[in-house]
Amino acid sequence: MSEKYKTVAYYPGCALEGTGHGYNRSTKAVGKKLGLNLVEVPNWNCCGAMEVKNIDPEIQNYLSARNLGIVAEKMNVDTVMAPCNGCYHNLKKVEHDIAKKPKTQEVVDRLSQKAGHATYQAGQVETIHALDWIKDAIGEDGIRARIKNSLKGLKVANYYGCMYTRPRNIFPEKDQGPGSESTYKPHYMDDLLAAAGAEIVDYPLKTACCGGAHTLADSDTSTKLVLNLLQTAEVCGADIIATECPTCHSGLEMHQVRAETEHGIKTNVKMLYFTQLLGLALGISGRKLGLQENVSDARGLLKEKGLL
Amino acid sequence: MIGVNGMRTMAELEARLLTRDAALTPVALADELLDLCEQILCHWLSHKQVVPTEAKVEGFRLLALHRQGCKGEPSFNACRESCRELAYYYNLLHLEPEHPQITSRMAMARAVAMHLCLFVGGKFEVPELGDDCCSSQALRAGAA
Incomplete structure (x- = not known):
């Protein structure tokens, strides 16, 4: 087993607590069976999904940045894993926008200050999908050995x-x-x-x-x-x-x-x-x-x- | 949707794609599907008041038309893979018409062409299709 991604921050997002509950259960159960550690992001919030993005894309960026900021500031890991494509996509998007668009960083800084928490800077946390997590930490050989x-x-x-x-x-x-x-x-x-x-x-x-x-x-x-x-x-x-x-x-x-x-x-x-x-x-x-x-x-x- | 420059209408194109013409050889099917899908993309471009190109990308006008369709409309990338898959199956049907899995390959080619038709047809009904997910843009961005 690779040490990479052995312990990651877990961002389930809203769907995994609702319609995708079976995905949440199975992701946790598989992780446990494979000896991988998921530490849920404390006090996480909505990633902005499509609802907030459609009102104001920069507010959506801030919401996703806040989640990454919690991982960077309060968790002793540098990787967050999101099993939901929507969450994964939005976390990757804010990472991209902060790095490429000064306006996004300005908004994230301003709202973070207003909310009273540290801001998020590009590159502090790596976002991965559940597929990356298992593929990189365990791999196909690791799966075959455990079947x-x-x-x-x-x-x-x-x-x-x-x-x-x-x-x-x-x-x-x-x-x-x-x-x-x-x-x-x-x-x-x-x-x-x-x-x-x-x-x-x-x-x-x-x-x-x-x-x-x-x-x-x-x-x-x-x-x-x-x-x-x-x-x-x-x-x-x-x-x-x-x-x-x-x-x-x-x-x-x-x-x-x-x-x-x-x-x-x-x-x-x-x-x-x-x-x-x-x-x-x-x-x-x-x-x-x-x-x-x-x-x-x-x-x-x-x-x-x-x-x- | 009215036919453009003698092309079949979108409804006619969808109806043709639903037809299972057993007499078509793999090569004939590949040619017809490519032609139908080019017409589908031409409808989209005409709707956007863009003159469809005659150029080719990687040997396919279909890919050039798709690239044209994405200009100013990044959500149109939602059908990028369908266009590329169709080009892939076109090549398979042309290069290996006697392949043992030819029946399955012909069915796959039809399915991909149908998906392209449904997606573009969907864009006519709901222009924002693909905005939120495939281009990561706000729906109704103009109103935001």
């Missing part, structure tokens, strides 16, 4: 969504050649789940749009996009779509139901967080991984495959 219940026989399509790789300029560590993550064809989730024994299908819509922010305001557009994601996964032969973002996950689940109820089009592919799949392979019980909390209930399929 108790191989995912062999399970066909998985990996869906990364958009905010893990776009816009490319806020992820300078990606697209850096062999071994680094790709923004065009991300592969970290593929690598980890393949190491756990899963059969990864070639899925051409890994980062394709799901309607995202418009999932409620314009449901028909989102339902059409999601339905194509689901049907394509089935054409690829996937039993499961693995996700690494609570918003993507909820969107796929919700519009799978909506496609059936509103348009009469049923799809059978199931959605699971990649941490739930890794957890099963590591021998963690389905209950501890929060499988019962997913709208898309994969437990029957997993039983058929001998994984539960």
Whole structure:
């Protein structure tokens, strides 16, 4: 095991305390099983998500900077891990904006002073995703060595969504050649789940749009996009779509139901967080991984495959 | 959406993509999908009052059209990978038409083309599609 990322600050964000609770449970359970330490950021606040950004992007930057500032000032670690693509994206964005846009640093300084806490400076904290965390701290060999219940026989399509790789300029560590993550064809989730024994299908819509922010305001557009994601996964032969973002996950689940109820089009592919799949392979019980909390209930399929 | 310069309308393009023409060879399918997707991007550019380019990027007009579509509209990068995937499948279908997985590859190419169609169609309905996530910009930025 690499010492890098063995202990990281954990920023769960709001979705992991709500609709993505199964992701929260499984991330913590997998970390514990792998001997990795997650220390939750004390008194964390909203990352600004899209709601604040749409009112004032600089206020959203301040909110994300405050979280990074807590890690820099009050925690004895230099890395924060965010499993949610939206949180991860916003933390990376403020890091980029502070470094490149003087106005952002001015706003962050002014509001931090007003709120009575230290300001955040670019480069004090590294933000990583849950995929980076496990890939770099444990790696594929580390996963293979710890497998108790191989995912062999399970066909998985990996869906990364958009905010893990776009816009490319806020992820300078990606697209850096062999071994680094790709923004065009991300592969970290593929690598980890393949190491756990899963059969990864070639899925051409890994980062394709799901309607995202418009999932409620314009449901028909989102339902059409999601339905194509689901049907394509089935054409690829996937039993499961693995996700690494609570918003993507909820969107796929919700519009799978909506496609059936509103348009009469049923799809059978199931959605699971990649941490739930890794957890099963590591021998963690389905209950501890929060499988019962997913709208898309994969437990029957997993039983058929001998994984539960 | 009305057809532009003799192109099929967006509805016609979507309908064509939904058609499963079993008689098409892999090469013919690749050619048709590329043509349909170029037309889709031309619709977007015409809507933005931009004259679609005839230039090519990496050998594909589709990629040049996509690059054109992103100018001043970074959220259009949400379909960058779909365009690149289509170019990838175009090459696969042309280079290995007898490949044992050709049926699957043809289905994947269709799925990618359909996603491009749905995304661009979605942008006509909701211009902010992709703003928050893919370009990290505020929705309704003008109003902020």
